[in-house]
Every structure is written in C-alpha cells, then in structure tokens.
Amino acid sequence: MNLKLQDVQVEKERKWKLFTVTNENGMEVKFLNFGGIITEICVPDRKGKLENVVLSYKNYEDYLTNEDFLGALIGRVAGRIKGAAFQIDDERYALEANDGNHHLHGGSNGFHHVLWKAEPFKNKETAGVEFTYLSEDGESGYPGPVELKVTYSLNEENQFIIDYEAKSDQSTPLTLTNHAYFNLAGNAKNTIHHHQVNIDSSSFAELDEDLIPTGKLLEVDDTPFDFRKERDLREGIESSSHQNLVAGGGYDHYFIFAQQQQDAVVVKDRQSGRVMKVRTNQPGMVMYTSNNLNEAHHLAEGKSQKHLGVCLETQGSPASLHEQGFPEIMLNPEEVYKKQTVFAFEIENL
Template identity: 40%
Template sequence: MTSLLVPDKAGKLGDIVLGFDNVSGYQSPEYQKSGPYFGALIGRYGNRIAKGQFTLEGKTYTLAKNNGPNHLHGGLKGFDKVIWQAEPGSSAAGQTLKLTYQSKDGEEGYPGNLTVTVVYTLTQDDALQIDYSATTDKATPVNLTNHSYFNLSAGQRPDVLAHQVTLPADRYTVVDADLIPTGELRAVKGTAFDFTTAHAIGERIAQVPGGYDHNWVLNAATEGQHPAATVYEPTSGRTMQVSTTEPGVQFYTGNFLDGSLTGKGGRVYGKHAGFCLETQHFPDSPNQPKFPSTTLQPGQTLRSTTTYQFGVRK
C-alpha cells in the first residue's frame, strides 16, 4: 500500500500512509538496511518466531534469524519481497485489487505449498477492507497481516505522538528483551498499556522502554469482525476505526525509524513518524501452545478480514 487519500474535516484530501513517491525508494540500499516494511503484505508468518525454529507434528523446522536471534515477518525473502499476481476488478462493495501468490514447500524454511489470495477493497463508504485466504498441502503456520504506517495528519505533523488511540483490550502479551512473548497475558489496567479509553500515543510512551511494539489481546475476539482500534488525529479531525477477525493487534509506534529515510514529498521519516496496527495471531504462536493456533492443515481454508474505516470529527 503506497498511498491512501482520505479527506480531513475541511474535506481536503491527504495521504495518510508512509512510503515513497516511486518504486525505487522501496528498492534503495537505505530502505533494505532499515527494513521498515512500509505498506507491506506480511507472511508467511507476521511478527516473530523465537530462535528461528518451531516443531510441528514431530518435525523441527529451521527458519532464518533475521531479527537478532529470532525470525521476523517471514524471513529474508518474506511475502513483502516476492512478486504477486495482481488483478484489478470491482465488487458490490467497491473497487478491488486481487493479489495471488504460491509459496513453495520449503520456501524460507516453511513446510507445504501454500496458495494465498489477498483482496483489497476500497469500499463505497470510505473503508479499506483486506480479505486474506490461504490453503496448503502440508500443515504449516500462517499469520498474515498488513504493515502500513499511518499518520492521520497527512504529513502536517512530523510524528504521531498527538494521535489519540483506543484499543479494546484488557490484556497484552508480555515480551522479553528480544520482543518474544513470555506466555503471560498481563492486565493493562493501571499501566501505560491501558488504551481501553483514549490516550495520546506520546502521553505515556516514555514509560515503555523502546516505545510501543506489543501485541494486545482483543476483548471481543469471537467469530466475525470485532473492534481492534480507534484512532483520532486532532489537527485534521481524521478518524480511523479498525475491525478484524483476528484475536490480536500489534500496536507499533515507529520506534526504529531514525531519519535515514526520505519519503513522499521529501519528508524525512524520523522516530514515531507513523504507527502500525497489525491485526494478527499472537507472536511466536508456533512455540506457545496456550496461544490461539496458527497451524493451517490440508483441507482447511484460512480466512481473515481486517477493515480500516475512515471518517472525521469536526
């Protein structure tokens, strides 16, 4: 996702996602080194897998360690770095783009030939809906997400610290120093992780070493779509409501952006220039039997939907 134009309270369109003016930006050495995954479709497994390995049905699989001692976002050549078949179209809901990819058995160390279809729909009622589906011929872990960085001020503010965020989650997954879950689901109440009521991103971020980069356990994680986040940007009046079929959401505040990348319109992307809301199953689920399973079996079809609904407060 390279651009997303949304009107502010005055009706003026603005581009609310971080990225580059042309494809060369996504291929530059600076971008490859920094690796922020701007706008990317993430797989085969979004987020981290501890020590780059997991055991499934009695067999241990080894993956690339591309994030310190751990595996991140599908490996050295994850779904963000492959060529997808693209097919524009339309549906009753709105204009669509259908992306299809076949991930071969053994690709990046994962088992099974995995066929993935992702449909982006720009709906008539100002929402972006992303529908994921996948099938496999061998049991394999799958965790698909979108890694867009949002700044609802559309570049009017250099960071997102004034954005007000609500996350309908009473618990989050506690992580160790390498951002791997310990297995504990801790209550957010009385902590800087409590976004059950709206708080500015910058209000308590100093209390979180390194900034927010954690998975929240969504309260209403039942069948069908349920609320995952609400964001309001006071300057522009823009709002974004996120709903999903997934049990969790990774709220990330652009902590690793360091000013080394110059994006659209010559804007330098410094720390906290954008935030991500990556709807997902929990990090390291293949190694955490108490977490909701990410294993897809032959004969099953993975289906997942996330919707970003846009509006304004005047």
C-alpha cells in the same frame, strides 16, 4: 468508483504495476503488485482537504530493500519467531535468523518481496485488486505449499478492506498482516504523539529484551497499555515503564482483543478531525509506534523519523509456536485460512 493502472520502472528486467482506486468521495488508495505495498491512502480532513495518511518512500527503489516493511504484505508469519525455529509434531523446522537470533516477518525473502499476480476488478460499489501467489513447499524454510489470495478493495463508505485467504496440503504456521504506518495528521506533518487510540483489549504480551514474548500475558490495568478508554500514544512513548522502554520508547506489543466491541481499534487525530476504525476477525494485533524507524530514509513527505507512524498489525501470535495461551497460527490441510481487516475512515467535527 474509478480504477487506474500504471507501470513503474524500478528494475531494468521488469516493471511493477501501481494501482490507484478512487471512490466518489475522492478517497484514493494506491498500491503496488510488488509486496502488495500500500503507498498512499488519501482521505479528507474535517475541512475536506485530501492528504496521505500512510508513510511511503520518496523513491520506489527503496522498496527493493524496505527494511522497515512500509505498507507491505507480511508472511508467511507476521512477527518474530523465537530462535528462528519451530516444531510440528517431532519435526523441527529451521528458518532464517534475520532479526538477531530470531526470524522476523517471513524472513528477508518474505511476502513483502513477492511480485504478486494481480487481477483488478470494479463495480458500482467497490473496486480493487485480487493478488495471488503460490508459496512453494520449503520456501523460507516453511513446510508445505500455500496457495494465497489477498484482496484489496475500496468502497463508497470510505472503507479500505483487506481479505486474506489461504490453504495448504500440509500443516504449516501462517498468519498474514499488512505493515502500513498510519499518520492521520496527513502527509506526515506531525508525529503520532497526540494520536488518540482506543483498543478493545484487557491483556497484552510481555516482551523480553529481544522483543520476544516471554510467555506471560499481562493485564492492562493501571498501565500505559490500557487503551479501553482512549489515550494519547504520547503517554507510552514518553513512559518510563519497563515494557515501553524495552520496545525502544513506545509500543511493539501484541494485544489480545476482548471482542466486546465492533471496532477493535479506533485512532483519532484531533487537529485534522480524521478518525480510523479497525474491524477484524483476527484475534489480536501488534501495535508498533515506529520506535526504530530508520531515520536515514527519505519519505514522500520528508525525512523519516521515530514515531512518525503507527502500525496496527492485525494477526495471530507467533508466540503460540512456543508458548501456551496465545492465539494459534497453525494452518491444517482440512482448513481454509480466511481473515479480514477493515480500515474505515470518518471525520470527527469540533
């Protein structure tokens, strides 16, 4: 295992740190202490060629705004909170409405803009960085201080692991995720239309025109949302199904895991042979097919465009703050938030 650190000068008054972790297979992961942003995950294709399989900006300065949340840690609450408000017991908490009338991904000053304290570590089998941050009581409108620890680690089995841990002395909603856009073709040379996806899920959250869950969980049977057998993302991107059209041509929906398979999600790119398996103790995931990716941005691999990456946002559901039947996200004082998501990379030979 190898771990390198370099300074990145973006703002005059401070520097960011870029960490590079490499294993004996040549797999390499790069990430910043600013926003916990993953800038590269380089893995081999079936011919052994190493390429980056996540989207990243060409210029670090674009992460200062990062309106598409590329590669970032998301919190306090990943996803949209209806009406930018929620209630605990009899007390109402108002949040920033940064997505129309709703609150998205922790607000404009969410964890994707935090300069995290970073402690690197390395041993024979694993290397990575432990990020910590204290989110103060009332930050972004949320109640209670939250002590956070997020660990990024890479091992010799080509597994990139994210461990999340948090606690608070007050009841507060919390669900964390990472917003990496994956493209297994490598270096974003193709869109994700022909990525094959398998999801261990038989139901998903119906969305309204604002992309807010209506409160209904729909069965996936006989819809473009049935990924219990692998299917191309193209089918949903090109579908005339109302739910695919509401999302902007594709997916931006919460899938509840049936928890019948070890791998909650499997993504394949036939041409490169790359396979990514996702294992997690989260109850579900938002799959977002970059339907609204800003096409004005310049990425490391070229110009941005719709459907260039797929986000697999493993998390609880913020819909649970207003609706019944969704995975809860309330963290209580006697509890420790402890979640893990593993991205395991393999090769499928012809």
